[in-house]
Amino acid sequence: MTDIGRWKRRAARKAEVKGRAREPSHMFKMCRVVGCKNTARAGTGDGLDTRFCRSHADHYARHGSPYHASFKASEINPFRRAAVEWLVVNEGDRVVANALLRVRRLYDQAGPYVEAFRLRGMPPKERAKAAWARLRQHEVDPRMVVAAWLAVEAKTAADPQSETKGEFKRVQAAKIVHRLASGSHKSWPQGGGKTTELHVYPASRGNVLRHIGEDIEQAAELVTERYVKAVTETLGRTNRRAAPRHLAVRRRFSKRRSSSSV
Ligand SMILES: [Zn+2]
Structure with a gap:
């Protein structure tokens, strides 16, 4: 391939990528949480990206998941x-x-x-x-x-x-x-026997x-x-049985005693 041919091909590729980048991406614009209708917003300097809406991004930052609550x-x-x-x-x-x-x-x-x-x-x-x-x-x-x-x-x-x-x-x-x-806690005296506290x-x-x-x-x-x-x-030691004895479950049929009531 000639130099010009190579250059033309590269220019065409460049234009194509540029065009694609301009196309609106649905994934990029909507919050990724299933059922959330909000648009995604970039986080505010907290290492957050554009995956979630503001409320889900905030939840993600605080709890480690965009929708799972923290353990009580x-x-x-x-x-x-x-x-x-x-x-x-x-x-x-x-x-x-x-x-x-x-x-x-x-x-x-x-x-x-x-x-x-x-x-x-x-x-x-x-x-x-x-x-x-x-x-x-x-x-x-x-x-x-x-x-x-x-x-x-x-x-x-x-x-x-x-x-x-x-x-x-x-x-x-x-x-x-x-x-x-x-x-961190601080307190210092203020006039009139009062103290100011800072927590x-x-x-x-x-x-x-x-x-x-x-x-x-x-x-x-x-x-x-x-x-x-x-x-x-x-x-394994404490709960050998899958179900407690008083629970109504279908017990295994014993071969030796056909009228098993175990
Ligand atoms: Zn959302």
Whole structure:
């Protein structure tokens, strides 16, 4: 092919791509949540894209899913409690020790403690580190951090309706951990014996939760498998029967006794 031929072909291709880019794309313009009639809007500097409408994008930033609600305290707390108790009992286990060591490393490598008043404008990765520094400052037991992950894993596994995507799990665990040490509080005297108080809580939304979630997932990497196995084994020991005896179910017909009433 001559140079001119090659050039012409390239120009034609360029024009074709340009034309395609100008065509309205339905996928791009509508919110991707099934049944949502709103148009998609770009997020506001929070790493959000143009997939969802404003309300679904906001839900996604806060909960790790555009439509699944976060776990309620009443739903997740029993799982957290069970996980903490298991960690206490299995203190001597190599993988438990490993997970706790990794959380302590997150505390130690988080850099200086930053008060919540000063977080505004910091990039999400830095705010995630500040969250670990707050947990260190408040001496939050590393077992609470590992338990948050184990609880989310167990809760997700137990609930067939649950969102099982990694991002949802990471955000859910991060929300729990973020809450363990979040606020900064200040008070100072004002004239007439009054005091002024200031309470600032860092926002529990956006990419900071994704970073914290990744840290937790990595720390709990090895212990998760062991925990899930232990929980399944306990279930196997305690609930051998699929149905409790008093429930009306069709029992298996016994070969030996044809008039079985078992
Ligand atoms: Zn929507």
